[in-house]
Amino acid sequence: MRAAPARRGGRRSTIDPARAAAYEALLAVHRDGAYANIVLPQILRDRELFGRDAAFATEITYGTLRGQGTIDLILAEAAGRDIDRIDPPARDALRLGAYQILQTRVPPHAAVGETVELVREVAPGAIGFANAVLRRVSERTFDEWVGVVAPPAGDDPIAHLAAAWSHPEWIVRAFSEALGGDLADTAQLLAEDNERPPVHLCARPGRADAVDLADEVGGAPGAFSPYAVYLSGGAPGDLAAIRDGRAHVQDEGSQLVAAALVNAELEGSDERWLDLCAGPGGKAGLLAALAAERGARLTAVEVQPHRARLVELAVRGLPADVVCTDGRAVGRDPALPADGFDRVLVDAPCTGLGSLRRRPESRWRRQPSDLPPLTRLQRELLGAAFQAVRPGGLVAYVTCSPHVVETQVSVVEAARRSPSTMDFVDARPLLPPMPGLGGGPTVQLWPHRHGTDAMFLAVLRRTA
Numbered sequence: 145m146r147a148a149p150a151r152r153g154g155r156r157s158t159i160d161p162a163r164a165a166a167y168e169a170l171l172a173v174h175r176d177g178a179y180a181n182i183v184l185p186q187i188l189r190d191r192e193l194f195g196r197d198a199a200f201a202t203e204i205t206y207g208t209l210r211g212q213g214t215i216d217l218i219l220a221e222a223a224g225r226d227i228d229r230i231d232p233p234a235r236d237a238l239r240l241g242a243y244q245i246l247q248t249r250v251p252p253h254a255a256v257g258e259t260v261e262l263v264r265e266v267a268p269g270a271i272g273f274a275n276a277v278l279r280r281v282s283e284r285t286f287d288e289w290v291g292v293v294a295p296p297a298g299d300d301p302i303a304h305l306a307a308a309w310s311h312p313e314w315i316v317r318a319f320s321e322a323l324g325g326d327l328a329d330t331a332q333l334l335a336e337d338n339e340r341p342p343v344h345l346c347a348r349p350g351r352a353d354a355v356d357l358a359d360e361v362g363g364a365p366g367a368f369s370p371y372a373v374y375l376s377g378g379a380p381g382d383l384a385a386i387r388d389g390r391a392h393v394q395d396e397g398s399q400l401v402a403a404a405l406v407n408a409e410l411e412g413s414d415e416r417w418l419d420l421c422a423g424p425g426g427k428a429g430l431l432a433a434l435a436a437e438r439g440a441r442l443t444a445v446e447v448q449p450h451r452a453r454l455v456e457l458a459v460r461g462l463p464a465d466v467v468c469t470d471g472r473a474v475g476r477d478p479a480l481p482a483d484g485f486d487r488v489l490v491d492a493p494c495t496g497l498g499s500l501r502r503r504p505e506s507r508w509r510r511q512p513s514d515l516p517p518l519t520r521l522q523r524e525l526l527g528a529a530f531q532a533v534r535p536g537g538l539v540a541y542v543t544c545s546p547h548v549v550e551t552q553v554s555v556v557e558a559a560r561r562s563p564s565t566m567d568f569v570d571a572r573p574l575l576p577p578m579p580g581l582g583g584g585p586t587v588q589l590w591p592h593r594h595g596t597d598a599m600f601l602a603v604l605r606r607t608a
């Protein structure tokens with residue numbers, strides 16, 4: 145478990161390699177704006193960490209990033225100073241240490257000792273300070289600390305939940321609003337956001353069967369999507385089914401909302417399908433596989449060239465054309481004729497607040513100021529979709545955010561402004577029977593209710 149390379153002044157480093165990898169990942173996230181799910185695998189490869197070491201490094205990196213809000217409050221209290229007044233290298237080491245002390249099975253004395261060794265290497269001037277702060281942290285349990293640092297629920301329930309469950313207040317407020325103000329339900333959602341997310345596979349229709357695939361990979365068939373397989377562990381990239389194109393990694397909620405568009409009844413022609421925001425190609429892969437079974441063809445649009453290339457890989461061998469263009473160019477780009485499509489998916493760019501558990505740092509990066517430009521784009525893309533769909537055809541609007549401004553408000557406002565009449569279709573019967581779908585016509589899925597990302601779905605038919 146010990147790192148060998150000689151470091152500072154020729155002294156041999158005594159930092160545990162998993163903790164050193166986690167520290168390097170935190171540094172990259174905080175200093176360079178890196179994404180943990182991209183940078184950490186690279187660090188693990190470079191440091192040749194596998195098995196238990198890699199799993200531990202992943203657990204403490206992701207756990208520390210998710211828990212950072214509460215951890216920073218605790219550290220500030222234990223240090224007697226604002227978290228911003230602790231130098232970044234010592235601060236990240238302390239965050240890792242506090243997470244291990246309060247939220248893992250690592251014995252507190254070991255977590256303190258290992259973290260002090262890390263501080264000796266990365267912030268030698270702060271060794272005594274780090275030792276004192278971590279000893280203070282280990283004097284209370286996590287729940288006891290929450291009682292100290294979180295405002296009482298009776299005084300400010302949103303601030304209490306934010307501090308206790310490590311989310312920014314504006315996100316807690318948005319979740320609570322989407323859940324009808326139910327604070328107990330909101331707390332369950334926040335708790336789920338702090339868990340390690342499940343890995344779901346999509347068994348591609350016509351190429352694999354979910355039950356057979358579950359047997360093959362040692363997983364379990366999904367509870368709702370007929371294509372879903374829950375993976376119990378291991379790296380999906382190692383699976384033969386992924387390599388040979390019989391399956392892809394995709395959250396079950398994403399499968400459900402993409403398939404819902406295809407499940408809706410349609411009179412007349414049903415051959416031209418459009419995915420207006422296709423990159424990196426998860427839903428396009430499923431839609432193109434369904435198109436192959438139904439004798440349809442998918443046009444998959446993506447504005448960013450590198451993401452369009454990923455879509456090409458995702459639909460290889462399936463009846464699909466990938467077009468790298470702006471989805472708002474309907475009627476202007478020959479690939480996007482007005483009235484030219486029978487079914488259209490708008491899986492719009494959004495804040496991604498519905499998949500925070502998959503991107504541990506994103507809750508701290510997202511800001512309320514991200515909403516206006518995103519909602520403008522969502523409405524413009526919806527307007528383009530309403531133009532692209534033929535009279536009688538269907539548009540599905542999807543976001544992986546439950547924020548009502550991005551979901552209900554965007555789609556209702558775009559339909560109101562549309563020159564053609566767009567009527568909401570009840571989306572609930574387009575999904576398999578499942579609990580907690582609300583009163584319709586739109587559907588909001590939830591991690592704590594359905595085990596999926598918080599996908600929103602609205603389906604509209606152009607009636608005139």
Ligand SMILES: C[S@@+](CC[C@H](N)C(=O)[O-])C[C@H]1O[C@@H](n2cnc3c(N)ncnc32)[C@H](O)[C@@H]1O
Nearest residue numbers: 421422423424425426427447470471491492493
């Ligand atoms: C939420 S993601 C789509 C995810 C995708 N449907 C999937 O399942 O893998 C939104 C995508 O829309 C793309 N996008 C953003 N603005 C666009 C525009 N004006 N036209 C087309 N695509 C756009 C983004 O680059 C991003 O790849």
